[in-house]
Amino acid sequence: MLSFDDKFSGEGLTYDDVLLLPSYSEVLPREVDTSTRFSRDIKLNIPIVTAAMDTVT
Template identity: 70%
Template structure:
């Protein structure tokens, strides 16, 4: 007997349309919080796709600042995955906890290399 892998209704973006209408609920009063696991709750029910063309540190930071969760893709080496997660953690609260610095006598090529590595200007 064949076990059916697909149960229930599946929808895509083209299947759903939200029509604007009057609401008694003010946007500031709407609660979009959700629980991902027993230990992890999110302010907004948004998770990014763990795809190499979608989520690295930049998107993960933006989503985290809004209350969601960015899932860094696995097509990086473990070292590079750790570096991406570190960038996200370092951006917490929008404040740079451990700034990257150079000594005053560092050559411009070193500054350019650091800027490229950390994607800063």
């Protein structure tokens, strides 16, 4: 069985870690898949989850 650290020690990014710049792309919008698994039973089509903090939403 996996330990807690093995399950949740993946890389986490914040807004300061990511910079999006408009540019030309060969990828067509209809070919993009931004879905991810939030849990075994929950699939998110847009991978955005609110922060579990009362000062951030």
